[in-house]
């Protein structure tokens with residue numbers, strides 16, 4: 377006897393991402409799984425009077441999005457603190473107004489912790505966010521604000537004084553960097569690791585939980601039902617475990633631990649071995665995936681490690697936040713322990729370091745061909761590096777949303793010529809390299825349409841061409857990057873990423889015609905409905 381569906385989505389144009397059967401008109405769902413994927417007529421056989429039927433009226437639908445690289449831990453904290461993204465970052469004045477407003481509501485002397493400024497987006501030009509500027513908005517509160525890239529922070533004079541961040545501190549902490557004005561004086565901007573030296577009170581578990589639940593809603597509104605947390609923090613991991621016990625964790629989270637700091641780079645993979653913690657351990661909603669390494673900074677912040685200097689700064693080749701020897705040792709330990717690794721490498725010098733670590737592991741006998749090891753961001757790889765990525769059977773988490781959201785700052789930093797083959801989606805595809813796309817939220821908005829628009833049009837937020845269209849791909853390949861390839865990277869392709877009988881019923885329905893809107897409107901395509909495990913978790 378045929379099983380009957382609890383929910384039927386019919387009269388749609390489903391893009392299944394399955395090669396054998398790329399389109400369908402209906403999906404029938406039972407117990408959170410896809411019972412049937414096919415024609416509207418064929419689906420009728422799976423219904424009875426108890427089946428809820430939703431007529432999609434010809435709307436386009438696809439597997440729900442999987443975000444292969446975001447930071448829910450950080451985003452939950454952003455939500456619990458002062459978020460200066462969006463309209464507040466349009467000008468220096470708007471940024472200061474946003475801080476002033478918070479200062480007015482905060483008892484004097486209490487910390488204000490903020491994030492999300494981007495001076496390259498200021499209408500009045502790239503005014504540096506210095507302590508002098510910040511003092512104007514919050515003279516009586518210690519204030520620290522992270523730049524949108526997460527690699528730089530700025531603080532006011534009171535924060536520097538309370539934190540003891542001065543010349544002596546920098547001399548004693550060579551891993552910390554201070555930026556300077558034209559007279560050589562510290563201007564209040566520092567590398568992000570300085571922030572952790574400040575005596576900022578921790579965000580309470582309650583606030584963090586509230587923050588995460590908001591984040592979960594935002595992901596669902598954007599059609600995302602699964603995401604990596606690329607550097608889970610212990611405080612959020614506790615919250616996530618509590619929410620899972622209480623059955624309130626819905627967004628699936630694939631957990632990566634940062635293995636970056638000197639103390640952890642070796643000891644964490646060791647711990648994985650001791651505890652026999654292998655990739656995939658955990659539950660459907662919350663599972664351990666691997667270790668994440670940082671190698672360089674950001675292109676917009678001119679800290680990514682590049683082989684040709686930044687425009688107008690002949691001595692600036694970016695910088696490393698790790699070294700080859702330590703990375704090799706740690707990556708080898710992780711791979712031998714059966715754990716996937718993901719290495720943040722933006723500039724070509726950092727990509728080189730990442731590939732050498734994998735080659736070193738291979739040459740030392742590690743077999744990681746089944747681990748789906750990752751290189752993250754991959755902004756400007758050379759042809760030779762792409763060949764080695766293929767040979768090493770690596771996968772790529774390409775931050776294509778940077779093209780739209782941060783592309784203008786890339787053009788200023790390294791110029792158009794270098795960007796022709798930046799984020800080389802087309803070349804990766806031609807080489808058969810699994811390549812998923814991402815927004816690195818909270819670096820960019822968690823809206824996959826921006827990453828898709830970026831891949832197809834290669835156009836920035838200000839409408840500039842981003843190195844031309846040699847690396848552009850069509851909208852189906854772009855969608856595949858956010859579904860099928862992303863599920864592969866996060867080790868959940870057995871249950872997600874395509875619409876196929878037996879897989880989990882995770883579906884996104886678009887309000888606008890994804891297949892036919894003009895290219896330049898792809899970024900505006902709205903989500904009408906998000907379904908996760910057969911449950912409607914968002915409806916516009």
Ligand SMILES: [Zn+2]
Nearest residue numbers: 445447606816
């Ligand atoms: Zn990231």
